[in-house]
Amino acid sequence: MIPEELRLTPAAKDGLFDLLSRAVLGCLLLFALFPIYWMVLTSFRTRTEITAADPQLLPFALEEIPAIVRDPALLLEILHYENYITMWGRFPVLDYFINSLIIATTTTAFALVVGCLGGYAFSKYGFPGKGAVGGALLATQMIPGILILLPMYLLFLWVQTTLEIPMIDTYHGIIFVYTTFTVPVAIWMLRGFFDTIPDSVEEAARVDGCSRLQALVRVILPMAAPGIAATGMFVFLVAFNEVLFASILASGDVTPFAIGIQSFETQTTAYWGEMMAASTVATAPILLLFVIFQKPIVEGLTEGSVKQ
Amino acid sequence: MPHTTKQFRERLADVQLGDALPFYSRLSEEQRFAYKLLAPALAMMCLIHLLPIVWGTLISFMGVDSSYVQEWYRAPFVGVENYSYVLDPRTVVGGRFWFAIRQTVIFAVGSLVVTYVLGLTAALILNQKFTGRFVARTLLLLPWVAPVVVTLLIWRMMFQQQSGIINHVLLSIGLINEPIYWLIGDNTIWTLVLTHSWTQFPLVMIMLYAGLQGIPDQLYEAASIDGAGRWEKFRYITFPQLKPVSAVVVLLVMLWTMINFTAPFVLLGAQPPQAGQVGILYIYEFAFSNYQFGRGAAMSVVLFLIAMTMAMIYYKYLFDDDFAEGDR
Structure with a gap:
């Protein structure tokens, strides 16, 4: 046993424990943030710096810091912003971005409309088959996408040849697929947000002469706006990141960013600098939006799983 | 008189539907409204989820290959031949498919362990009170948001x-003597596990964190009076109280990892090494490289069944466990 004089007092134990948990937190933060830091740093480096035999972990040597503080213009010489200029010419990044924006925002708009209606029905009304429909909504999240993609590809081919409506490599084709994929999640998240609005709100609106639909559109939806924004951002991200369906159903002129960015690494050369510059451009607004909307997003995601 | 016209139209629609579906006429006005709200979602899901699944299962019994891509419906029914072909470990395809299934299980179980350990550690730390807690939580969520x-x-x-x-870092701190191939060969699957866990642990963290917040303080106070230390509190209060949330986390991470396509597809690049070809990636490469849709569909059904079976075994295990312990 440990001799009495070497035992830690409760206060010292607490202090040690706090220290330990701060250290673990530090390690976790380093693990979580280093790749993001590395993306930004790489985007500001030249080809030689990126492929150097001894890559530097910092953008500049520590001895240079006083000089940089005195003359911030030095940073422009140290950080090479060329990648942010050359990437647009070397790859059709702008097209990728525009395609992704068109696909993801339209998907978000459709999914929110369908999801708000469905989520409200789930939150406020009881109806026969509610349990079964809810179960089916969740079950859609567990189907391997490939099981749907194979027949979907055949269906799109058939529609193209028989009905002569172009489907493969079109905006409407991929948007249609994405909307359906995201609707179950949207319903599930929005249901949680509608649950927080008391039933009396609809009743009051109806006493004032609104129909049920008017009550939903004019009174309930504005109240649920933060939740709708959070759901919208989630749907947007899902659509933005999807690659399985996009790689088969959205190439050519409608290639989205998630597929296009991979072409920065060719058989012979990897344009890491440009790739990371484009990645930084894509990531920055998303992280910014998250920091602004994080409260409803985090609540919406944890709601269903924890309350169950 | 737009208002009355509208009311009239609504009533007419109700009457017609009521005549066609006796079920519908028995519903209250509220229930009808709920169905109307759900109608678009249900219609889309039937079209994109239900129909393709039935269809996919159907073509898994048909000889749909490159010659039948345009006219799949002319392909002959071959019974279970596709299944016996892809499940026969003696053929090249069958052997590789079983290998891919094995890699899928490693991928799912490995990711589950890593994300759960990381997520629980982070959640426990965030559950303490310290300055900068909110900032730390935001920063730890970024890997999942990016x-x-x-x-x-x-x-x-x-x-x-x-x-x-x-x-470079591993070399310079002396952990390895020569550069390791991470994205080729046997290491690939572990690289995949680590990377996927990095992208997913914040989700596990935030779910467990919400679970921690729901544990009543009285439990800890009572334990303190009984003289319980940190470890005892974790072992006998925190961990058991987290069980319902943990159950959901385990199920979701397992299932979502087994059907995850993005991680192997993007991480392993245009020529994924065989060791990193988990089930869904192998099916994708196989089905689309030579239009073997019938056999690809058969593999997809097998993957789906394996994922579902694992989920059900797990759920049954949970249920039995609860029963044995006599929790409520």
């Missing part, structure tokens, strides 16, 4: 054998 395609490519860059920073 576009996953981007973060997977960052890891791909960092795992490069020659120029990658990971090999």
Whole structure:
């Protein structure tokens, strides 16, 4: 046993424990943030710096810091912003971005409309088959996408040849697929947000002469706006990141960013600098939006799983 | 008189539907409204989820290959031949498919362990009171919020054998003697597990964190009076109280990892090594490289059944466990 004089007092134990948990937190933060830091740093480096035999972990040597503080213009010489200029010419990044924006925002708009209606029905009304429909909504999240993609590809081919409506490599084709994929999640998240609005709100609106639909559109939806924004951002991200369906159903002129960015690494050369510059451009607004909307997003995601 | 016209139209629609479906006429006005709200969602799901699944199962029994891609319906029914072909470990395809299934299980179980350990550690730390807690939580969520395609490519860059920073750091602190191939050969599956866990642990963290917040303080106070230390409190209060949330986390991470396509597809690049070809990636490569849709569909059904079976066994196990312990 440990001799009495070497035992830690409760206060010292607490202090040690706090220290330990701060250290673990530090390690976790380093693990979580280093790749993001590395993306930004790489985007500001030249080809030689990126492929150097001894890559530097910092953008500049520590001895240079006083000089940089005195003359911030030095940073422009140290950080090479060329990648942010050359990437647009070397790859059709702008097209990728525009395609992704068109696909993801339209998907978000459709999914929110369908999801708000469905989520409200789930939150406020009881109806026969509610349990079964809810179960089916969740079950859609567990189907391997490939099981749907194979027949979907055949269906799109058939529609193209028989009905002569172009489907493969079109905006409407991929948007249609994405909307359906995201609707179950949207319903599930929005249901949680509608649950927080008391039933009396609809009743009051109806006493004032609104129909049920008017009550939903004019009174309930504005109240649920933060939740709708959070759901919208989630749907947007899902659509933005999807690659399985996009790689088969959205190439050519409608290639989205998630597929296009991979072409920065060719058989012979990897344009890491440009790739990371484009990645930084894509990531920055998303992280910014998250920091602004994080409260409803985090609540919406944890709601269903924890309350169950 | 737009208002009365509208009311009239609504009534007419109700009457017609009521005549066609006796079921519908028995519903209250509220229930009808609920169905109307749900109608678009249900219609889309039937079209994109239900129909393709039935259809996919159907073509898994048909000889749909490159010659029948345009007219799949002319392909002959071959019974279970596709299944016996892809499940026969003696054929090249069958052997590789079983290998892919094995890799899928490693991928799912490995990711589950890593994300759960990381997520629980982070959640426990965030559940303490300290300054900067909110900032720490926000920062720890970023790996999950950043576009996953981007973060997977960052890891791909960092795992490069020659120029990658990971090999460089490991070499310079002396953990390894020569650069390791992370994205080729036997290491690939572990690289995949680590990277996927990095993208997913914040979700596990935030779910467990919400669970921790729901544990009543009285439990801890009572335990303190009884003289319980930190470990006892964790072992006998925190962990058992987290069980319902943990159950959901385990189920979701397992299922979502087994059907995850993005992580292997982006991380392993245009020519994924065989060791990294988990089930869904192998099916994709196989089905689309030579239009073997019938056999690809058969494999997809098998993958779906394996994922579902694992989920059900797990659920049954949970249920029995609860029963034995006599929790409520």
